[in-house]
Amino acid sequence: MAALLETKDVTIQFGGHTAVDHVTVDIAEKQLTSIIGPNGAGKTTFFNLLSGQLSPTSGEIYFRGQNITKLSPTKRSRLGIGRSFQITNVFPNLTVLENVRLAVQSKRKVRYQMMAHFLHYKEFKEEAYHLLEKVLLIGKADTVAANLAHGEKRKLEIAMLLALDSEVLLLDEPTAGMALEEVPAIIEVIEQIKKQHEQTIVLIEHKMDMIMDLSDDVLVLFHGELIAQGSPQSIIANDIVQSAYLGGMYNEQLS
Amino acid sequence: MSSFLEVSHVRANIEQYHILHDISFHVPKGEVTVLLGRNGAGKTTTLRSIMGLTPVIAGEITFKGEKIRNQKPHLIANRGIGYVPEDQGIFHDLTVGENMRVAMKKENEETKERMDWILDLFPDLKKFWNKPGGQLSGGQKQMLAISRAYVNDNELLLIDEPSKGLAPIVVEKVMDSIHQMKERTTILLVEQNFMMASGIGDRFYIIDDGQTVQQGQMNELKQDGVLLQKYLGIS
Amino acid sequence: GETEESGAEGGETIKIGVLASLTGALEAYGQQTKKGFELGLEYGTDGTMEVAGKKIEVVYEDTETDPKVARQKALTLLEDEGVDFLVGSSSSGDTLAVTPLAEEYEKVMVVEPAAADGITGAEYNDYVFRTSRNSSQDAVSAAAAIADEGVKIATLAPDYAFGRDGVSAFKTAAEDLGAEIIHEEYADQTATDFTANIQKILDADPDYLYVVWAGANTPWNQIVDMQVQEQGIKITTGVADRATLPMMAPLVGMEGFTLYYHTLPDNEVNDWLIEKHQEKHGEAPDLFTPGGMSAALAVIEALKQTEGSTDSAELIETMEGMEFATPKGTMTFRPEDHQALQEMYAVTLVESDEHDYPVPELKKVLTPEETAPPIMNGK
Amino acid sequence: MDVLFSLAINGLATGMLIFLLAAGLTLIFGLMDVLNFAHGGLFIWGAYTGVWTYQMTGSFLGGIVTAIGVGLLLGLVTERFIVRPVYGSHVQQILITLGFMLVLQECIKVVFGPDQKIVSPPSYLEGSFIIGEIVFINYRLFIIAVGFLIYFAFYYLFKKTRVGLIVRAGVMNKEMIQSLGVNIKLVFLLVFMVGAALAALSGMLHAAYSGVIYAEMGLEFSILAFIVVVIGGMGNFKGSLLAAILVGLTQAFMAYYVPALSLATNMLLMAIVLVFRPQGLFALR
Amino acid sequence: MNLAQVEKSTWVYVAISFLLFVVPFIATGRSVQFLIIQIFVFGIFAMSYDLLLGYTGIISFGHVMFFGVGAYSTAVLFDRFDPTMLTFALAIIISGVIAGIVSLIVGVLTLRLKSHFYAMLTLALAGLFLVGAEKWRKLTGGSDGFTFGLPDILRDSFALYIVSALSLVLIFFGLRRMTKSPFGKVLVAIRENESRTESLGYQVLHYKVIVSVVSGIVASYSGVLYILSLRFVDTSVFATDLTIDVLLMTIIGGVGTLIGPIIGASLIEFAHHWLSDLSDVHWIFERWIILYGTIFILIVVFFPKGIVGTLVDRFYKWRARRT
């Protein structure tokens, strides 16, 4: 399968600390790749490198064979790399609907239009509503984003990412803090995308059952290094993953 | 006999919205009590009301027999209640060490001991002692938030979703640590991770739409398939 | 505006609008002008507030030292109050924002105490007469007080129009008298430290240091601290209002000049002013009080000569070359640029028994001819 | 060489004076993040009341004590009634503190009259002496000493206590610091009062330095203080001190060597620093 | 455009605009007209400021530099050339171009900075403009300033009134449309969360520079009108006081609303005018500035989001409570 995103020896250092250490991976097109690893292993940092929030100290990043190492987040987003954030990152004083609408507007490339009234673009709003429905947030469309409960913000975050409709979706712990009963709905959304076979998803999660169910491919980061890559089953059998990431309780559960 | 922490018929509004309608529960000393419920049910708001951060318009909250409803947050905190907020409340520009230092109410032998225990629990914090809190990874921030509440000799801890963003092995450590503290400290927990909740909880309450709708012993809940399915979507 | 009515029943009235900074940074000056103007009217009309059978009405407006407000107030005066004369104001900017209105409404404006040369120079118009001295007159007086063949002079002035103009006028006048300007130093007026500037003056080693200064942040302390006088450099400057005298205590013995100090002029009008001012306000008149009075006297004298006519053409013709008695002796409006030629005073700063601050002592009256500034309106 | 030294020492003194001015703002603006445009008002009230006492009693020290007392009191009033409702909102802070500034400034004129007031240092601090070719001005040496004294006092305070941390934490997340058992309102109040007292003290010291005080001087000098706090790096005493000295020295040397630009010194300096080091010279955040 | 789609508020504004043109037939006094012209001028200036502060979340302490550029371009042109309408047109164009270039350079230089630092840098640049005007006396006349002639039409207060009113109305509707356009929505997004806007695929710096150029040009135009009404120019057109004034007007009216700054400008101009007139009523009011300052304090207390902002808020709450 063709690699959509590739990194070559990507490294980033913060002061003396190497957060991502010579990582070389291929992320296959239209697949769901998961990244796991202990806290502070460099998963989010790796996302930041892919999406352009950070630029690597050394190494290169390719998207469809094009070197994008030096491109800004904006440019990468326009190329088709969209992301959600681990720490909720929305427009706090705008309504939920407006948050999503802004993302839709960007996708439709209406960026510097100063003359037309925004209501002129009704379909943006409709699309935004549609997305809110998908993530079970339709009832909160007119709530100001700052007033959402934590789990609701996570859903909004996902809706905004979906709105961008980008080729690559980078999802950073989308379900952290989401209620047990609502996680399935989100998984459902992800599964649907997977089924459509149109978008490439990269997922960071600490929920192992989700990883096992959804992933085609799993990457394991450890102290910034890529220590394993493979199918979910092979990864879970990995000793280091077992001892240093999952710990005893998970084993008990498995057995 | 009034229990350790008693919340009865609490109602709270945020601006013009009624968020809590009728919240009642009690937390016995030395136990771990867990609040469960879906997103937006009002769990966080309940903890904030206890802390004095969200004003209560009706009902009563007593701690060790004393009314603490709508007292100033710092007075409530100084009664020996620690709080780990949902959004972690890290002081981003302060280093990990400074974050800890700000939290310390006293600096004595006991605190020092506890500090060693904490750093043992979360070695990452030691490693990044001089790093600004804002630069930590999501999970590291969560560890820091928990540690800040551990560093003082609190009688009651309110912890909002501690497992969020933590690697499975760290979740285990946090559970361990709660077990260890149980002798001295009572804990009120909001948790979405049922494995963790059921692993350490003694009692549970389910909150739905601003009301406490169910309560009971954790062991019972684990067995009760109907309840699990109805409120927690677990089958 | 604030109206003071008095005088004859019935008959026509003549309305005068006075613009001054009654609040803000130049408040003190504005108040002096106002008091002087009031007393001027009283003196000029012998207390009747009437001239040529018409009663006089005055409206005072506060310009707040803001050109926009000045213009707004001037319009109010010209339009709503329908004044026949404008008088004012405390700052040159305020004044320049108003003089075109005087021309437009064809009303005579007596400028007092704004000093910028431009008012009777580049920005001159026929309706403007100035009773206050202009910056060049200051400079010429200063030169007259110290300049002589072979005297070496350095200058220190704030780095903006007032300082620059003052120095350049002084330079011309002093060089005419044979002196040599060996160093010009300009300082940031808002700075707190002038020692570097003073250091350079010390390096130049002149006989005299001529200081042009206005505003509150003064260099005097530092001139003393840097022991300028001890190093054989004599200081000279214009003596300003009473509030600044205590600051000049360390400069006792200094030779300089002033446009007014109440003990200096020796004439009836001044005697009357001192007495009345003491009676009314409990203190002696200050720097710009006689100016305010002179403005009033100029207006009254003009009206007397036109027999109460407020026709502007007639007034202008009358006032050009008009002589009128003021607390500073007889002033004359020069026909070419309508600048009043007037006495200035060369003084020495001496300690005083009465006050805990030094006072200027008359060295020599500089006659109007001696201090006549160049004509700068191209006529 | 002598000139260099003389410029340096006078520049240093100016810098110290500016530091005193900026010290209060370092607390209020730098640390507490309050855009306090009324700072100049605290400054003039310190100057006027201090000078009044000094001239009534003849005691310079009395004047200083009065200024500090008035500063504390005004700080209390300002924090409690003006600033407290608007923490966190710069836009509201600008409006309300500017309004209060006008009130403070105008009240000076009501109480003390509109005229400027003349002051001189006490006899024991007056005058100057010459060593070699260099002139040492006594009062400036005194200012330098006071400046260092205050700097070290606060350096020590922040080193030894949690005050600095608590204030910074409180600005970042007020609810959290309260939940940790800190009465942040009280801390803010006290820190604000100390900042106000520093402003008032510097007003008094400045009065005797420049020899004259007037109501409008407040706003003029507070802009300078803002500049120093920003280019020093917000909330950092060391940064403020060094930035203030930098401003003082630059002013002195520019006035001597590049007089044509001396009018623009402060602004140029600030523009250059911010273009090349946008976070200020010694950023804390 | 379908008339039915036009927002209700637009009709209200259109109606008010028409009223503006009736006013000079009622208030014929020149001093009243001058006062209202000042409100228009500062209304325009404040709207341009609100574009930065209210819509994009940028606090600038140097906005006066554009105002001053407009003022001096006009004054110098009228001083050097024959005062004709052609010169006026030239003045508008030249000042717009200079302001555009200046704001482009300033924007590119400064807009990368964060809040306080940006504010202080603009303060510094405006300060340098002031010093420049002070130093370049051949052109500017320094702090003494100079007066200049105007074409006969513009000397007429009524004509100037119409010109200013028309400018205000056109600029108001123009900017309103801009803030309601997709572009304007992105500005608001930038105000709320810059980095998030970036990761949605918007180039934040471009937006900021564009908005600062638009704002600079509008501000310079208000400077042009100001100087026409004053017919005298001095360095005070670069004074920080003016930035503070416009800041106050914007905040008092309510940031993030365009009508707010206009109301703020009216309030400040009128309050100033009336309060200072009070001093004749009773000596107590000689210190009217105390009252003036107190008004600011009270506005923060009773209208925390500015007058318009707070009223709009209350209206929404009231509506929410009814439903």
Ligand SMILES: Nc1ncnc2c1ncn2[C@@H]1O[C@H](COP(=O)(O)OP(=O)(O)OP(=O)(O)O)[C@@H](O)[C@H]1O
């Ligand atoms: N901006 C930054 N400056 C300095 N260090 C940073 C920065 N961002 C991340 N780090 C450090 O890099 C390491 C990797 O962080 P990262 O956020 O990528 O971890 P993570 O794998 O996402 O962990 P988690 O599961 O806890 O979210 C951590 O040790 C963190 O402290």
Ligand SMILES: Nc1ncnc2c1ncn2[C@@H]1O[C@H](COP(=O)(O)OP(=O)(O)OP(=O)(O)O)[C@@H](O)[C@H]1O
């Ligand atoms: N400031 C506010 N204004 C309006 N509504 C609010 C505000 N804060 C919270 N809410 C609403 O109150 C409800 C309860 O919120 P709360 O944060 O207590 O939920 P929660 O049970 O903790 O949810 P989660 O599991 O997602 O954290 C939510 O529906 C939320 O939208």
Ligand SMILES: [Mg+2]
């Ligand atoms: Mg992470």
Ligand SMILES: [Mg+2]
């Ligand atoms: Mg919650």
